[in-house]
Amino acid sequence: MLNLSSIIESSALKFPDQIAFKYRNEEYSFAEINATANKVANALSKLGLKKGDKVALSCVNIPYFPIIYYGILKAGLVVVPLNINLKTEEIIYHLKNSESKVYFCFSGTDEVEMAKMGYEAFKKVDECLEFITIMPSRKSYSFLSFEELIADESTIFETSETHSNDTAVIIYTSGTTGNPKGAELTHFNLLMNSKICKELFHISENDTQLIVLPLFHIFAMTVLMNSGVLSGCCNILVPKFREETILQLFQKHEVTVFAGVPTMYLRLTAYQPSQIDLALISKKLRLCISGGASLPVSAIEEFEQKFNVPIIEGYGMSEGSPVVTFNVNEELRKMGSIGVPVYGVEVKIVDKAGNEVPIGTKGELWYRGHNVMKGYYKNQNATAETITNGWLHSGDIAVKDEDGFYFIVDRAKDIIISGGVNIYPREVEDVIMKHEAVSMVAVIGVPDEIMGENVKAYVVLKNNQKLNEEELIIFLKQKIASYKSPRSIEFLETLPMNATGKILKKKLRKKAILW
Structure with a gap:
């Protein structure tokens, strides 16, 4: 059983009187x-x-x-x-x-x-x-x-x-x-993933986690709730992400572990708190976990400089229960990498025919192990298209380096093909994020009669920063090949996101077409 x-x-037997969950x-x-x-x-x-x-x-x-x-x-x-x-x-x-x-x-x-x-x-x-x-x-x-x-x-x-x-x-x-x-x-999928998270992040009954990622999402459900319950730690529940509230709770409850998506870290870095002791927060906060999407290296460095706490990145998806790979710790990590496969999980990079590609070559990330879902409910066709001989096709384009670390390049469906050349939005986004005035960015492909697609960037600026399209294009000309550079840039107050804070590029594509 x-x-x-x-x-x-x-x-409940080991820690009957210990606080499991706090809410307000x-x-x-x-x-x-x-x-x-x-x-x-x-x-x-x-x-x-x-x-x-x-x-x-x-x-x-x-x-x-x-x-x-x-x-x-x-x-x-x-x-x-x-x-x-x-x-x-x-x-x-x-x-x-x-x-x-x-x-x-x-x-x-x-x-x-x-x-x-x-x-x-x-x-x-x-x-x-x-x-x-x-x-x-x-x-x-x-x-x-x-x-x-x-x-x-x-x-x-x-x-x-x-x-x-x-x-x-x-x-x-x-x-x-x-x-x-x-x-x-399955019960085994989720229990194994929870145990791995507990051990990977060294969660114990002495920790206090803040959970603002929605519990209906597999990230918070497994990485935080289930592993937290398994560990006997205290879990602070927060229904909505607001920078001031999060920082106040960090300070009040002496939070030691926090997990979020990239947009949360970007907002916390940019936010200037009114009456918050960041030094006190940094003294207790020992680990930040990031997933859901790639976090630019520059953003990691800015956050870590402000809060003096490491961000450890990993990779997962609903079909993987969710954790597939993770950086082990602050010492054994590569910034910008999703790390290495967790215990009991195998990963490979393949071409369109399903053949494994050489180290350093881009391809689709496949994985197999105890974390792979049973299948899609009442959808055998979709299951067969997604799982081959136990290997789950992630739909993400990645590359493996000589040290065995994996890097996500982009979603296969997000690749922009302009004039027959593949352009990876993540690469362009990383360069745009290096501009000191930029807070967030999303790059998509928009239809073009001649090129097939052109690169378009949607940019959110940091508070009190000014930047126009011409200035940003000049900045990019010195840092990225011209064929990858956006043909148009639109500045927005915010980017559309789902409940977990993941940017919804589908909505941006609709917006671009309507515009």
């Missing part, structure tokens, strides 16, 4: 989280759900998320975390595609619309039998609340028997091409 929920049960002024011990998760499992079992049935969960970063998450797993059911930004029609798709039988939906006083949209979606999915609100709003709706669901349930529950290859979680991809696909991750 193997059930991922064993990690909360184990920590609320604190929940490991014993309390485990006991309430048992009540959830009892309630779900009484609803008549059977082993392997799916339960959808829309929830911001509050203690209800881990309580419901582990409760679902304890009952032998499958967690289907949903992006909290989904609209009604999108929720309908996810509920139908996942065949969810129960839907937990957050509805705080400031988030009433989420419950309304969730309920509207629920009513249109006959297979979904129960709608349960989390933190019911002050307005009166005829919803079953979380508190009502578990009110009379026991805090004792015998965990359902599940096996290593049983599906624990279905994570939906972002859907940049076509409808989102549900990656089936």
